[in-house]
Amino acid sequence: PISGSLYIEGNRAPRRPAEAQFAEGRGIPARDHNTEFNTxxxxxxxxxxxxxxxxxxxxxxQGLELPPIADRIGKYVGWDGNGNFIPLQPNEIxxxxxxxxxxxxxxxxxxxxxxxxxxxxxxPSHPDAVRASKLSFLQAGTxxxxxxxxxxxxxxxxxxDFGAVGDGVADDTAAIMAADAAAAAQxxxxxxxxxxxxxxxxxxxxxxxxxxxxxxASVCKxxxxxxxxxxxxxxxxxxxxxxxxxxxxxxxxxxxxxGGCSEAVFKVRNVQRGVFERLRxxxxxxxxxxxxxxxxxxxxxxxRNVYDNLTAYSNxxxxxxxxxxxxxxxxxxxxxxxxxDGIYFRxxxxxxxxxxxxxxxxxDTLLARDNGGSGIVFDGCEKYVVGVIDATINGQFGIRxxxxxxxxxxxxxxxxxxxxxxxxxxxxxxxxxxxxxxLVDAVFGTVLIIGFNSLPNSEGIRLSGAVRVDFGVxxxxxxxxxxxxxxxxxxxxxxxxxxxxxxxxxxxxxNGDPASSANHGLSIEGAxxxxxxxxxxxxxxxxxxxxxxxxxxxSASAANITIDYADLKAVDFGREFNGSTVDFGMLKRxxxxxxxxxxxxxxxxxxxxxxxLSIQGDGSGKDTLQVRWDSGTxxxxxxxx
Numbered sequence: 001p002i003s004g005s006l007y008i009e010g011n012r013a014p015r016r017p018a019e020a021q022f023a024e025g026r027g028i029p030a031r032d033h034n035t036e037f038n039t040x041x042x043x044x045x046x047x048x049x050x051x052x053x054x055x056x057x058x059x060x061x062q063g064l065e066l067p068p069i070a071d072r073i074g075k076y077v078g079w080d081g082n083g084n085f086i087p088l089q090p091n092e093i094x095x096x097x098x099x100x101x102x103x104x105x106x107x108x109x110x111x112x113x114x115x116x117x118x119x120x121x122x123x124p125s126h127p128d129a130v131r132a133s134k135l136s137f138l139q140a141g142t143x144x145x146x147x148x149x150x151x152x153x154x155x156x157x158x159x160x161d162f163g164a165v166g167d168g169v170a171d172d173t174a175a176i177m178a179a180d181a182a183a184a185a186q187x188x189x190x191x192x193x194x195x196x197x198x199x200x201x202x203x204x205x206x207x208x209x210x211x212x213x214x215x216x217a218s219v220c221k222x223x224x225x226x227x228x229x230x231x232x233x234x235x236x237x238x239x240x241x242x243x244x245x246x247x248x249x250x251x252x253x254x255x256x257x258x259g260g261c262s263e264a265v266f267k268v269r270n271v272q273r274g275v276f277e278r279l280r281x282x283x284x285x286x287x288x289x290x291x292x293x294x295x296x297x298x299x300x301x302x303x304r305n306v307y308d309n310l311t312a313y314s315n316x317x318x319x320x321x322x323x324x325x326x327x328x329x330x331x332x333x334x335x336x337x338x339x340x341d342g343i344y345f346r347x348x349x350x351x352x353x354x355x356x357x358x359x360x361x362x363x364d365t366l367l368a369r370d371n372g373g374s375g376i377v378f379d380g381c382e383k384y385v386v387g388v389i390d391a392t393i394n395g396q397f398g399i400r401x402x403x404x405x406x407x408x409x410x411x412x413x414x415x416x417x418x419x420x421x422x423x424x425x426x427x428x429x430x431x432x433x434x435x436x437x438x439l440v441d442a443v444f445g446t447v448l449i450i451g452f453n454s455l456p457n458s459e460g461i462r463l464s465g466a467v468r469v470d471f472g473v474x475x476x477x478x479x480x481x482x483x484x485x486x487x488x489x490x491x492x493x494x495x496x497x498x499x500x501x502x503x504x505x506x507x508x509x510x511n512g513d514p515a516s517s518a519n520h521g522l523s524i525e526g527a528x529x530x531x532x533x534x535x536x537x538x539x540x541x542x543x544x545x546x547x548x549x550x551x552x553x554x555s556a557s558a559a560n561i562t563i564d565y566a567d568l569k570a571v572d573f574g575r576e577f578n579g580s581t582v583d584f585g586m587l588k589r590x591x592x593x594x595x596x597x598x599x600x601x602x603x604x605x606x607x608x609x610x611x612x613l614s615i616q617g618d619g620s621g622k623d624t625l626q627v628r629w630d631s632g633t634x635x636x637x638x639x640x641x
Contacts, residue, residue, distance in 0.1 A: 156213075157183040158191045166195020171225060173199040180205060180212075192253055194219035200228040204235045208246040214253035217280045217311075223256040224283075231262050233284075237269035242294055244302070248274045257284035257315070264290035265315065272302040277331075281312040281319070288312030288338065293324030293348055303327055313337050319371065324348035330363035335371060342368025342394060347380030347405060347412050359383050359412065369393060374400040375426060379437075382412035389421040398423030398430045398449070403437040403492060413440035420446045425453040430476065431461045435489040439466040446472055451479030456515035460508070465489025465496035473505045480513035483540060488526035498528040505535040512542030512549065519549040521568075524579075527557035536566045543570035554579030563587075 066072065067087050075087035132150035157179055160166070164175035176197060183190040189211035199222060205212075214220030224233050233255055237245045248271055257265040265284035268274065268291045281288035289312050293303065303324075308331030312319030319335025320343045322328070335342035343366055347359075359382035368375030368391045375391025378384065379402040391398035399421065401414045414437065421444065423430035430449035433439045449460045460476035461484045463469060476483040484506065488497045512519030521538035524531055538551035551568040554561060556579065564585040568576035576589040 154186065154188070156189045156191045157186065158193060159197065160193060164195075164197055166193065166197050168196035168198060168223070170198060171200045172197040173201050173203070176203060176222075180210070183211070184209075189213055189249075192220050192222075196221045196223055198223055198225050199233065200225040202230050202232050202235055204239060205248075206235075206238050206245065208248075210236065210245075210248045210250075212250045212253065214251065216252050217254040217278055220252065221254040221256055224258040224260050226258055226260075228260065230257075230260055232264050232267045233257055233261050234266045235269070236267070236274070237271050239269070242270065244270045244272050246272050248276075250275070250279060251277045252279070254280040254282065256282050257288075259283055260285050262286055264288065264317075264321070266290070267292065268305075270294055271305060274305040276305070276307050276310060278309045279311075281310070282314050284315040284317065286315070286317040287321040287340070288315035288317075288319045288335075290321045291323060291325060293326075301326065305329075306331070308332060310334070311336075315339065318342070318344045318373070319368070320344065322346065325361055326359050328361040330361065330366070332365045332367075333363070334367040334369075335375075336367075336369040337371065339372045341373035341377050341396075341400075342371040342375045342391065344377040345379065345381050345384070346377075347382075361385070363387065366390070368398075371395065374398070374432075375423070376400070377402060378414050378416055379404050380412040381414050381416060384416040386416060386418045387420070389418055389423075391421075391426060392424040393453070394426045396426065396428045397432040398426040399432070401433045401437045401439050403434075413438045415439075415441035417443045418445065418447075422448045424448075424450045426451070427455050427458065429454065429459040429462065429479065429481075431463075432459070433463045433466050433489070435464040436491060436493065437464075437489075438491040439463065440468055442466070442469045444469075444471045444474070447474045449474075449476045449479060451477070451511070454478075454480050456513045457481045457517060459483070459485050460511065461485065463487070463498055463501060465491045466498050466501060467496070468500045470502045471504065471506070473507075474503055475507040475509070476511060477509050479511045481511070481516040482518050482520045482523050483508035483511040483538075484521070485523045486525065486528055486531060487523075488528070497526055498531070500530040501528070501532075503533045503536075506533050506537070508536075508538045508540060508551075511540045514542065516542070519543070519547065520553045521551040523550075523553040524558050524561060525553075525555050527555065527559070528561075529559040531558070531561045533563045534565070536563050536568070538567070538576075539569040541571065543572065543575040545572040545575060547575075550575050550578040552577045552579070552582070554582055556581060 066077075066085050071087050075089060078086050078088040080086045132153060133148050135149040136146050137149045137152045138144055138146050159172065159176050159179040162175045162179040162182065164172040164179065166172065176199065180190055180203075182188075184207055187209070190213070192212065192214040194215040203222070222233065224230055236248050236250070237243075248268075255266045261284045264287040265281045266279075266289050268276070268289075270293060271291070279289075289310065291305070304327045305325065306329045308329070310320070310332070311334045313334075313336045315338045317338065318340040319338040320333055322344065323346045325345070333343055345361070361381075361384050363384070363386040365388045366376055366386060367389075370393050372395040374396040375394040375398045376389055377400045389399065399418075403412075403414070421431075430451065431444075431447070447461075451458060451460060458479060458481045460479040460482070461474070463486050465488055466486075474484070486498050486501060488495065490496065506522065508521040511521065519540065519542035521540045521543065522533075522536065536552070540549075540551060543549045543551050551570050552563075552566065554577075558579070558581045561582045562585075563582055566584055566586065567588045569589075570576045573589075
């Protein structure tokens with residue numbers, strides 16, 4: 001049984017009533033009235049149901065008339081500017097005809113909408129273009145919420161949003177700066193899609209929290225227009241004054257000076273807690289990348305910048321030129337084929353002539369190759385810690401120490417701590433401490449210097465007036481001059497002798513060149529004191545009778561020179577050692593062989609000079625312990641059995 005009301009609706013045409021039985025001149029029977037009223041009532045109900053499903057206009061408006069059937073076949077119904085019906089082809093429907101939320105993606109079959117006005121409008125600003133504010137986005141994952149596509153895309157600003165082309169031809173300066181202003185207003189990052197963005201004016205970004213990110217330095221480049229006369233291509237921070245800028249982040253872009261930029265391709269000034277990663281700098285008339293701290297009024301304790309995976313190449317000055325950094329972290333820096341030095345670290349002098357050193361910085365890996373100057377330069381640095389240095393085929397030195405700001409009231413002492421250094425074929429030598437520079441309390445772990453392709457008279461290591469400098473294991477191979485030289489200097493204009501220099505192992509082999517004026521293995525000159533070497537091995541190429549070169553050359557004025565173990569093998573006998581002020585623990589002087597070693601204090605009596613001790617066998621089983629003097633004579637100390 002069915003309870004409640006049951007409605008049955010049909011969709012048939014209203015029936016046409018039979019002709020009523022109404023005759024003239026006679027009354028109307030009640031039965032006929034009832035039949036006709038029932039019929040009219042049924043017709044009204046059926047018409048009402050139809051009207052409910054029709055398109056209607058408000059009261060007071062004229063009715064709408066459909067186009068002829070021939071014009072409607074295979075078309076959709078639309079309205080013209082006057083609100084009248086018009087027939088529309090399927091590809092004539094565009095976003096302006098669709099109300100908010102009217103299209104649900106799950107209700108549209110793939111490929112059902114093919115209107116070029118929707119997907120390829122004449123321009124992004126065309127009224128037919130689909131608006132991202134009308135489309136929804138849902139991230140994958142639990143508790144994700146719906147957002148508009150516009151809201152999602154505005155998480156970062158693209159330079160192309162403001163008209164940048166990136167085709168390597170058009171001037172994108174205005175577009176980039178407009179995009180940066182928009183990013184600043186939104187607190188968003190600025191995105192550089194792949195392309196070459198030409199600029200005709202310096203991109204000067206003087207604000208806090210700037211974030212620029214490219215698609216990768218190999219595919220994203222900002223480049224100077226050849227016609228633009230610029231000091232810098234990009235400048236982060238104020239160009240003048242003492243204001244500091246906070247936390248810039250620049251990543252994954254190459255900056256190309258295109259043969260110009262008289263100061264630097266990219267400059268950072270008075271920046272604190274910045275991050276610069278995966279960047280390349282090239283084509284500068286001067287430096288590739290330069291930082292600067294203007295005065296001591298900047299809180300240098302807040303500098304703390306991070307530089308990682310940076311490359312500077314083919315610039316007219318230094319690859320990297322850092323001035324006044326403090327608490328900086330250098331991850332991996334690579335400078336190659338620059339006209340000047342590869343990587344230069346320098347202190348700065350403030351307005352009151354006090355030197356604010358570049359200090360307490362840590363570097364992971366510093367690589368410098370094929371630069372016209374030195375590979376790595378430390379100029380007035382303080383408390384630097386470096387993991388690895390590799391300086392190869394540079395036009396001057398592998399590592400160079402300077403103190404350029406000699407007029408300052410205090411100057412940093414270049415007390416760097418370098419764990420490992422490989423210095424190969426640098427034209428003028430491996431490590432050079434210049435006469436006027438301070439070098440105090442520096443520490444070197446493992447040092448390998450190879451100089452077969454260096455210039456004549458180049459030196460593997462030269463220390464001039466250095467104080468308290470320690471080396472772990474040092475090997476100098478093939479340098480075309482003196483392998484290691486320790487002498488006096490004039491740091492900051494003050495005459496100073498080297499003091500307290502220590503080597504754990506000093507191995508000098510195959511050094512020297514006939515074209516060089518001096519080819520010693522180790523030369524200790526002037527009046528140094530406190531030179532201590534744990535193990536000295538010297539086997540070089542030009543220690544010959546016809547020359548004035550020695551494996552170990554020590555000044556008569558030197559004091560407290562101690563070598564625990566020395567193995568000196570000159571080309572010609574008598575060229576092993578020159579001097580009389582060294583305290584040897586064990587000494588071997590070639591070419592006498594086989595050799596055994598005794599401590600000097602273990603020899604009977606007091607020897608008037610130094611000598612090589614050897615055990616000579618005569619073939620009969622009897623060995624003779626002999627001492628060979630500098631004069632070439634020998635004396636027998638004992639025989640056995």
